[in-house]
Amino acid sequence: MKIAVASGKGGTGKTLLATNLFNVIQQSGYAVDLIDCDAEEPNDQQFIKGKLQGQQLVTQNIPVIDKDRCTFCGKCQEFCQYNAIIIVRSHQHIRVFEDLCHDCGACDYACQSGAISWQAKTTGTLTTYEYNQHSLLVEGRIAVGVYSSVPLISQAIKGAKPEQITILDAPPGTSCPFIATVNEADFVVLVTEPTPFGLNDLKLSVQALQHLNKPFGVVINRGGLGNQDVHRFLTENKLPLLDEIPFDRRIAQLYSEGELITNNISAYNKQFQELFIRIKKQIEHDRDSHT
Structure with a gap:
């Protein structure tokens, strides 16, 4: 028990x-x-x-986004329920806020261009x-x-x-x-x-x-x-x-x-x-x- x-x-x-x-x-x-x-x-x-x-x-997995492969479609930002990813399409800018990431994997699931890899962060x-x-x-x-x-x-x-x-x-x-x-x-x-x-x-x-x-x-x-x-x-x-x-x-x-x-x-x-x-x-x- x-x-x-x-x-x-x-x-x-x-x-x-x-x-x-x-x-x-x-x-x-x-x-x-x-x-x-x-x-x-x-x-x-x-x-x-x-x-x-x-x-x-x-450790916790944190997404790393390859800007050369990213199409800036915004799917990862849309799927993230913790607002850990922000995209500014007009400037082709994307950023991950590590402190907000919960390692749920939703962004990787949403990405269709294979732009996301992972790195370990000690928690x-x-x-x-x-x-x-x-x-x-x-x-x-x-x-x-x-x-x-x-x-x-x-x-x-x-x-x-x-x-x-x-x-x-x-x-x-x-x-x-x-x-x-x-x-x-x-x-x-x-x-x-x-x-x-x-x-x-x-x-x-x-x-x-x-x-x-x-x-x-x-x-x-x-x-x-x-x-x-x-x-x-x-x-x-x-x-x-x-x-x-x-x-x-x-x-x-x-x-x-x-x-x-x-x-x-x-x-x-x-x-x-x-x-x-x-x-x-x-x-x-x-x-x-x-x-």
């Missing part, structure tokens, strides 16, 4: 949840991989201290750390100046072993990187906080997942910090509350030191073990309801 841990905004505790959930799952004897899909700011490795296993470059790196014999951490890190992390995220998720549990630490927000991550998940854990900002971004995340028809549950982090509006929203909309992590100074201190709370506070180890059980039951319930 693939479990995505996501949030509508940064700073809600998504990494806290993903890393500690990974920790208790592997402690329970399951084979589990953690994929850090927050490619712009990956930080799971600060908490999961694994042995470096390998690193690979991730980031995938670094793999061995945590133990059965568990890995895969970190996606986008290269500086690269516009979209979606291809890198897709490549990182492909590295997960299909026969075991995978935790996907999703990028914050509800834009394309978020969609690329949660779309591959069997279940999504939404992390929020009991504040007006937390509620607003939770609503956006819920709308996105409902549109994708993805099953999900909610974890409230820093419980007791704000008000009860998030609880009311979940109750009114009959959304599952999986757990609530209290606003605890000890969590902040351990987190700032790069330590896992499930390794240092027995009560939280038990709480995350029980959270994993609830997630499994929720996934089983959702599967049964669709069969």
Whole structure:
């Protein structure tokens, strides 16, 4: 099963949840991989201290247009849905905007004159750390100046072993990187906080997942910090509350030191073990309801 841990905004505790959930799952004897899909700011490795296993470059194909063969018909520009190609016929000028290219191949399909070839552009790196014999951490890190992390995220998720549990630490927000991550998940854990900002971004995340028809549950982090509006929203909309992590100074201190709370506070180890059980039951319930 693939479990995505996501949030509508940064700073809600998504990494806290993903890393500690990974920790208790592997402690329970399951084979589990953690994929850090927050490619712009990956930080799971600060908490999961694994042995470096390998690193690979991730590349994207960029079209190169031979102006001697190009007829400036405009078909490539017409087929490109990302406005990555511009043609000025009067000056017989054509240009590819690499930052906008999504490597979809539509321009090559459209070109009838054979004017398009391809060159590889490095978009980031995938670094793999061995945590133990059965568990890995895969970190996606986008290269500086690269516009979209979606291809890198897709490549990182492909590295997960299909026969075991995978935790996907999703990028914050509800834009394309978020969609690329949660779309591959069997279940999504939404992390929020009991504040007006937390509620607003939770609503956006819920709308996105409902549109994708993805099953999900909610974890409230820093419980007791704000008000009860998030609880009311979940109750009114009959959304599952999986757990609530209290606003605890000890969590902040351990987190700032790069330590896992499930390794240092027995009560939280038990709480995350029980959270994993609830997630499994929720996934089983959702599967049964669709069969």
